Amino acid sequence: MTRPVPALPERPTIDGLEPKWAGRWDAMGVYDFDRSRPRAEVFAIDTPPPTVSGSLHVGHVFSYTHTDAVARYQRMRGRTVFYPMGWDDNGLPTERRVQNHYGVRCDPSLPYDPDFEPPERPGDRQIPVSRRTFIELCERLAREDEAAFEALWRRLGLSVDWSMTYQTIDADARATAQRAFLRNLARGEAYLSEAPTLWDVTFRTAVAQAELEDRERPAAYHRLLFERADGTDLEIATTRPELLPACVALVAHPDDERHRPLFGTTARTPVFGVEVPVLAHRTADPEKGSGIAMVCTFGDTTDVMWWRELQLPTRAVIGWDGRFVADPPAGLDTEPARAAYAELAGATAHTARERMVAMLREQGRTAGDPQPIVHAVKFYEKGDKPLEIVTTRQWYLRNGGRDPELRAALLKRGRELQWHPEYMRARYESWVEGLNGDWLISRQRFFGVPFPVWYRLDERGETVTDAPITADESALPVDPSTDVPPGYSEAQRGVPGGFTGDPDVMDTWATSSLTPQIAGRWERDDDLFARVFPMDLRPQAHDIIRTWLFSTIVRSHLEHEVLPWRHAALSGWILDPDRKKMSKSKGNVVTPMALLEEFGSDAVRYWAASARPGTDTAFDPGQMKIGRRLAIKILNASRFALSAGAAPGNVTAALDQALLAELATTVDAATAALDDFDYARALEVTERFFWHFCDDYLELVKARAYGEHGDEAAASARAGLGTALSVLLRLFAPFLPFVTEEVWSWWQEGSVHRAPWPKAADLRGQAGAADPDVLTSATDVITVVRRAKSEAKLSMRAEVRRAVIAAPRAVLDRLALAEADIRSAGRIQDIDVREQDGEAVEVAVTF
RNA sequence: GGGCGCGUAGCUCAGCGGGAGAGCACUCGGCUUACACCCGAGCGGUCGCAGGUUCGAACCCUGCCGCGCCCACCA
Numbered sequence: 001m002t003r004p005v006p007a008l009p010e011r012p013t014i015d016g017l018e019p020k021w022a023g024r025w026d027a028m029g030v031y032d033f034d035r036s037r038p039r040a041e042v043f044a045i046d047t048p049p050p051t052v053s054g055s056l057h058v059g060h061v062f063s064y065t066h067t068d069a070v071a072r073y074q075r076m077r078g079r080t081v082f083y084p085m086g087w088d089d090n091g092l093p094t095e096r097r098v099q100n101h102y103g104v105r106c107d108p109s110l111p112y113d114p115d116f117e118p119p120e121r122p123g124d125r126q127i128p129v130s131r132r133t134f135i136e137l138c139e140r141l142a143r144e145d146e147a148a149f150e151a152l153w154r155r156l157g158l159s160v161d162w163s164m165t166y167q168t169i170d171a172d173a174r175a176t177a178q179r180a181f182l183r184n185l186a187r188g189e190a191y192l193s194e195a196p197t198l199w200d201v202t203f204r205t206a207v208a209q210a211e212l213e214d215r216e217r218p219a220a221y222h223r224l225l226f227e228r229a230d231g232t233d234l235e236i237a238t239t240r241p242e243l244l245p246a247c248v249a250l251v252a253h254p255d256d257e258r259h260r261p262l263f264g265t266t267a268r269t270p271v272f273g274v275e276v277p278v279l280a281h282r283t284a285d286p287e288k289g290s291g292i293a294m295v296c297t298f299g300d301t302t303d304v305m306w307w308r309e310l311q312l313p314t315r316a317v318i319g320w321d322g323r324f325v326a327d328p329p330a331g332l333d334t335e336p337a338r339a340a341y342a343e344l345a346g347a348t349a350h351t352a353r354e355r356m357v358a359m360l361r362e363q364g365r366t367a368g369d370p371q372p373i374v375h376a377v378k379f380y381e382k383g384d385k386p387l388e389i390v391t392t393r394q395w396y397l398r399n400g401g402r403d404p405e406l407r408a409a410l411l412k413r414g415r416e417l418q419w420h421p422e423y424m425r426a427r428y429e430s431w432v433e434g435l436n437g438d439w440l441i442s443r444q445r446f447f448g449v450p451f452p453v454w455y456r457l458d459e460r461g462e463t464v465t466d467a468p469i470t471a472d473e474s475a476l477p478v479d480p481s482t483d484v485p486p487g488y489s490e491a492q493r494g495v496p497g498g499f500t501g502d503p504d505v506m507d508t509w510a511t512s513s514l515t516p517q518i519a520g521r522w523e524r525d526d527d528l529f530a531r532v533f534p535m536d537l538r539p540q541a542h543d544i545i546r547t548w549l550f551s552t553i554v555r556s557h558l559e560h561e562v563l564p565w566r567h568a569a570l571s572g573w574i575l576d577p578d579r580k581k582m583s584k585s586k587g588n589v590v591t592p593m594a595l596l597e598e599f600g601s602d603a604v605r606y607w608a609a610s611a612r613p614g615t616d617t618a619f620d621p622g623q624m625k626i627g628r629r630l631a632i633k634i635l636n637a638s639r640f641a642l643s644a645g646a647a648p649g650n651v652t653a654a655l656d657q658a659l660l661a662e663l664a665t666t667v668d669a670a671t672a673a674l675d676d677f678d679y680a681r682a683l684e685v686t687e688r689f690f691w692h693f694c695d696d697y698l699e700l701v702k703a704r705a706y707g708e709h710g711d712e713a714a715a716s717a718r719a720g721l722g723t724a725l726s727v728l729l730r731l732f733a734p735f736l737p738f739v740t741e742e743v744w745s746w747w748q749e750g751s752v753h754r755a756p757w758p759k760a761a762d763l764r765g766q767a768g769a770a771d772p773d774v775l776t777s778a779t780d781v782i783t784v785v786r787r788a789k790s791e792a793k794l795s796m797r798a799e800v801r802r803a804v805i806a807a808p809r810a811v812l813d814r815l816a817l818a819e820a821d822i823r824s825a826g827r828i829q830d831i832d833v834r835e836q837d838g839e840a841v842e843v844a845v846t847f
Numbered sequence: 848g849g850g851c852g853c854g855u856a857g858c859u860c861a862g863c864g865g866g867a868g869a870g871c872a873c874u875c876g877g878c879u880u881a882c883a884c885c886c887g888a889g890c891g892g893u894c895g896c897a898g899g900u901u902c903g904a905a906c907c908c909u910g911c912c913g914c915g916c917c918c919a920c921c922a
Contacts, residue, residue, distance in 0.1 A: 012881095214921075221922085238922060251922085283920060293922035302920045376921045426851050430918045542916085575915095610870095612861085614852090616915075620859065622871055625884085632884060640881030684861075688869085695886085699879095706880070783888095790876060790888035797879040827879095 008643055008746055012635040014628070017738040018601050022154045025741075030751045031159040034080040035528055042082055043074035044535035046516050046565055047160070048548070049086030049168055052145045053093030056152055058619060059541075061592045063571035065608035067539040068158045069679040070569070072734035074536075075159065076757040082532045084164035084519045085153065089142035090173075091508030092203065092382060095447045098137050103127060106134035106446045108503075131446050131481070138447040139169070152593055157601050157737045159753065166518055168511045169447070174477035176518045177511045178452040180559060181441075182470055185453075189398045189558050190441070192465055196297070196304045197440065199390040200380040201322025205444040206394050207380045207387060208507060209401070209437060210547045217377045217386070220370035221289055224360060226250070227268040234267055235367050237289030239375065241360065242324075242352035243296035245272055245332060245341055248312040252292040254280035259292050269294075270365035271356075272337040279310055298389035300378075301436070317344070318388050324352050349388070393465060395442040395451060395504070399554045401435035413553050413563050420569045420677040421614040424542055431546040439551070441510040448505030452478045454485040461496040469499065513551035516564045535565040537677075542570040542614065569677045572616040595624065602736040603627035609683045609735045630687065631739040634732065637694045638743040641721040644705040647747075648726060649719030650766070652712070653704075654817035655778060656720030657770035659697050663689065663724055664763035670731050671757070679734070686731040693724055696779040703824035713820070723766065727758040777811050778818040780841055785826040788845040800828040800845055807833070807841040 025031060045067060050060055075081045099105055103122025110130040118127075118137060129137070146167070153160065166173055184190035197206045219239040226234040236250065247269050252259035262278040269276060276294075283305070284293060295306045297314045306312065315329035328341035340359055344352045360366045377386045400407030411432050419425045442451065452471035456464040469485040471478045480501025484490050492498030516522075520532045534556070540548060549568060556564035595604050599621070606627025611617040651657050666689040673681035698721070703709070705717040726748070733740040733752045744752035781803075789798055803826065805815065812833050815822065819831060836842075 014884095214919090217921095219921095236922085240922085285920090285922080289922050291922095295922085300921065302922070305920065378921075421852095423851060427917055430850060434918055436920080546917085573916095610860090615860095616852095618859065620871095622859075626870065629884065633882070636882035636885090638881090643881075681861095684869090694882095698881085702880070786887055787889090793876055795877050795879065796887060797877085 008639050012639055012742075014600050014602065014631045014635060014739055014742075017742050018155050018157070018596070021738050021741050022157065025159075025751070025753070026154075026162070028751065030753055031075075031081070031083070031161050033082050033161045033164065035531060037080045037531070039531050041079055042531055042536075043071070043079040044082035044520070044532040044537070044565075045071060045084075046519065046535045046538045046552075047084055047086060048540050049088040049166075049512060049515060050149060051091075051093050052087045052089040052142050052149065053097045054145065056149055056592055057574075058590060058592055058595065059574040061152075061156060061595070061604060062574050062608045062611070062617070063539065063541060064153070064158055065156065065605045066569065066571050066611075066613070066679055067537075068156075068605075069609055069683075069734040070537065070539075070674065070677055071159050072737065072753060073674045073679075073682075073757065075753065076730065076733065076755060078756065081159070081161075082164075082519075082535070083160045084166065085150070085158075085160045085162065086165065086515060086519060087142065087146045087149065087167045088508065088512055089138070089146070089167050090169040090448045090505075090511055092443075092445060092447075094138050094142055095134075095445060098134070098141055098447075099126060101141055102137055104129045104134065104137065106131055108446065135447055142167070142169070152596075155593070155596050155601055157605065159737070164519065168508070168515075168518070169449070171477055172521070172524065173511060173514075173518045174449045175524075176514050176522060177449040177506060178471065178476045178478065179473055179523060180514055180517065180555060181506070181510070182452060182473060184397055184558060185468075185470065187558070191396055191398075192393060192468070193396055194391065194393040196307070196389045197392050197394055198301075198378065198380075198387045199320070199392070200383045200385070201320075201388055202383055202385050203380070203445070204320050206392060206440055206442060207383075208440045208509075209435065210439070210509065210550070211381050212378050212387070213381045214376040215379050216374055218372060218374050219377075220372045222357060222360075222370050223290065223367040224270055224294075225365045225367055226270060226294075228262065229265045229267065233367075234262070234292070235290050236292060236294050238294055238299075239373070240296070240299045240349075240353070242344065242349055242356040243299045243317065244269055244294070244356060244360075245274075245329060245337075245344065246296040246298070246315045246317045247274065247276055247294045248297055248307065248315055248331075249276050249295040249310060250278045250292055251281045251284045251295055251306055251310070252278070253284040253286050254282060256284070256286045256291055258286075271340050271359050271363060272332055273334060274331045274337065279306075281306055281310065297391075300389070304389060314391065316391055318349065318390060320390060320392075322385065322388055323348055349386075394440050395506075396438040397441050397510070397554070398558075399435065399439040399551075400432060401437040401439070403438075407432060407435065410550075410553060410557060413557055416563050417553075417565070418567045420567060424545065424568070424570045424614060427542065427545045428550065431550060439507075439554070441507045442504040443507050444503070445505050448508065449477070449511050450479050450481065450505055451502040452476060452480065453502045454480050454488075454499045455502065457494070457496055457498050457500055459496050463500055468502070509547050509551045512548060513555045515552065516556065517559075533560075533564070534562055536567060538565045538568045540568070540570065541573065543573070545570070567677065570614045572611065572614055575616050575618050590619070595621075599624040599628050600631060600738070602631040602738050605735055605737075606630060606683070609679050612680050613678060627736075630690075631736055633694065634690070634729075634736065634739050634743060637690075637698065638725055638729070638746070640702075641698065641705075641725050642747055644702060644721065645714070645718040646705070646721035646725055647718055648722045649715065651716045651719045651723065653716040653720070654770045654774045654814075655697075655700060655821055656716050657767045658772050658775040659693070659720050659724055660763045661767040661770070661772035662692075662775060663727055664760040664767065667727065667731065667758050667760040667763065671760070674734070682731075683735050686728070686735075690728055690732070692779075693728065696782070697724070697775060700775075700778055700782065700818065700821040700825045704821055708824065709820050723763070727763065730755055730758050771814055771817070774814045774817050777807075777814040777841070778822050781805060781815060781822055781843055782825050784841075784843040785828065785845055788843075792847065794847070797827065798847065800826055800847060802830045802832065802846045803828045804832045804834060804844040805841070806836045806844075808838065809835050811841055 102118035105126040107128035112132040453468040607623035670682040701717040
């Protein structure tokens with residue numbers, strides 16, 4: 001039977017494959033999720049929704065490629081892959097982008113203007129717009145960005161099912177976040193609390209522990225002179241003298257001999273003359289500063305701890321805007337104290353510090369000059385001013401931060417999860433162990449998911465916070481600033497005896513911690529949710545273990561009492577050539593689309609897939625060139641093999657059987673690596689085999705495949721070529737989806753991405769009992785012949801008159817099986833063999 | 848301060864108990880029944896340092912040095 005000759009292109013090229021195949025895959029539904037399949041046949045991926053605040057960068061291309069390789073592998077293994085894309089468009093990044101892009105700012109006090117149109121170009125001054133207008137602009141810009149993101153992902157060849165795309169701000173996501181919150185509230189896991197809160201004065205919002213970062217900042221110890229009860233001076237070192245009016249106590253270590261006599265007595269603050277107690281606390285450090293600290297409400301989190309544990313009064317001085325409040329705190333009762341405070345009122349912390357120090361100096365209440373130091377200060381990771389601590393009412397979600405049982409349960413979840421690479425688990429553990437409070441989930445911002453609650457107003461119009469009115473689950477999503485709570489009418493909004501909506505929105509992580517529930521349509525499609533949840537894989541970058549990964553586990557643990565996924569695959573970062581993390585803010589970043597256009601998507605994917613899981617990797621166009629070369633080689637080698645008649649069939653020659661035996665080993669290695677999410681290893685072993693196939697096997701058999709040694713011998717060679725090519729294309733398909741699909745289409749039916757993953761056992765069956773080392777020995781001989789030609793500065797095509805091979809009997813036997821191929825490949829006229837002892841194989845060549 | 852990871856050829860990295868490897872770069876040669884976006888050959892390393900375990904260590908143990916990251920109550 002003759003097979004149809006494949007339609008081979010004259011000069012194949014990898015250029016233009018991306019749009020061609022992206023379009024066909026979409027039309028053919030190659031990556032559609034089949035929701036009729038049972039859970040055991042589903043591979044569900046909790047795709048990271050990229051932040052929509054500008055553009056994707058090389059790091060995204062890098063890590064999403066890793067996930068895509070795994071998705072494609074699982075699909076070829078016969079699973080139906082649940083692989084949605086999401087856009088993380090809620091939250092501060094979008095707000096900031098909208099402010100800059102349109103030149104506007106949100107003023108919630110303004111009424112909605114339906115005809116508002118932003119200017120073509122942002123002006124010098126930001127235009128105030130209503131909350132609703134602001135949100136509309138956020139949505140508009142997000143949609144534009146999302147379209148550009150999708151185009152990039154399609155060009156990169158991500159095998160996502162685009163029918164399942166979600167946005168973290170869309171109605172379904174809002175409803176899901178609100179539903180989960182209401183359930184948390186009903187179970188007592190979410191609660192409202194008025195407490196000192198880390199506060200960003202620029203964005204005027206509370207910030208959670210997970211969003212903090214330390215930055216080294218220059219500061220100085222100022223030594224202030226307090227007055228002991230007996231009238232003598234007491235030196236107190238502080239880096240924040242401006243907080244003196246907020247001082248509520250002095251604290252030293254209980255064993256500190258210097259200060260022990262003072263415990264139980266009081267001291268007076270300089271300038272303000274306020275009497276404060278001297279107290280002992282085990283966490284006071286005798287080595288630090290003067291060994292005795294002033295406790296202010298609040299300078300840092302240590303102050304908060306002492307304030308809480310020692311039950312101290314509150315004398316807050318810093319307001320929401322970071323400036324000193326107008327009225328002096330309680331305790332500043334004397335006229336001089338009030339006058340001194342008036343100097344600080346309205347000032348920023350920086351200005352207040354200068355004025356406070358000046359006043360202290362004038363009154364002779366400092367000891368010596370300030371001593372400069374450098375110390376770590378807490379910042380909001382997206383902010384550029386140090387955080388203050390402000391007492392506010394906020395929503396919290398229990399996360400084990402103040403509950404040892406829950407913390408232990410969450411640590412246990414971390415041990416249940418399979419981490420790739422394994423050592424990333426340590427980051428989770430140290431984070432959970434270091435939690436110092438519950439998760440603050442409310443933000444005083446606009447573009448986010450509102451809390452689905454309202455509060456009663458009493459007869460005087462004061463908000464009653466202890467019994468929030470909750471939305472009905474069936475009404476979700478709600479916006480309490482426009483929707484009305486059950487049993488009320490809009491006329492009652494904001495009036496005494498009526499209601500008011502909760503003004504805050506949820507932390508972006510409070511939404512994205514629910515990506516499995518959002519994508520799996522929890523409570524909206526029970527059948528789907530049961531088929532995909534808990535999911536198989538959470539791929540993500542290692543820097544958001546403490547935020548996204550941890551918070552997702554918290555939500556799943558609280559709501560479903562189960563781990564949200566079985567595996568977590570952590571990807572590294574892309575580093576600049578100078579080894580710094582590559583990020584947009586640093587500029588000079590190559591845009592991904594330009595890379596895809598220059599090298600081709602397969603080439604860029606090759607670079608990404610070459611990096612070890614979890615490892616930070618240098619941006620390396622050199623690797624992309626190699627990937628491009630590999631893709632072109634696949635094209636050319638395939639065309640050549642097919643033009644020589646490559647087609648699956650029975651292999652009868654020992655050399656061909658040996659090839660398939662070697663290939664079986666490669667299939668085993670690649671399969672084991674991908675089962676372990678080690679895409680890089682799978683690619684490496686496949687690539688190594690492929691070059692061996694091209695350089696050695698193809699060279700050895702091409703004459704035979706062309707029929708120079710007879711029809712039967714040719715048939716075996718063509719079967720060896722065809723079988724190996726089919727397997728190799730499938731092994732490469734997860735990494736180089738475009739070129740493999742192109743070649744597949746020349747001679748096979750359907751998509752290679754729906755073809756079954758190769759089975760080593762099948763190859764071993766075809767290889768039979770032949771000596772698997774025949775190919776190795778033949779390769780050794782032609783390598784020596786090539787070297788001889790190189791050294792003689794001859795063309796590879798030069799004729800060899802005679803080759804004398806001296807080798808052990810076993811090797812000679814193997815070579816005999818492939819002698820005709822060796823002669824053709826080396827252009828050798830006569831081969832003489834001589835048996836010798838030992839392992840060595842020697843070849844003497846005469847031209 | 849605690850933890851994790853990494854230091855192997857000029858560069859990027861693999862190898863993690865028994866012959867020091869790959870690709871790039873470099874040198875030399877070659878238009879070979881596909882591929883000059885190519886092919887062949889070659890040069891190149893006290894495997895961070897110092898001890899220890901072992902018949903044997905790049906690989907295991909200890910200490911140190913350097914780099915990166917994570918965490919930490921930062922007066």
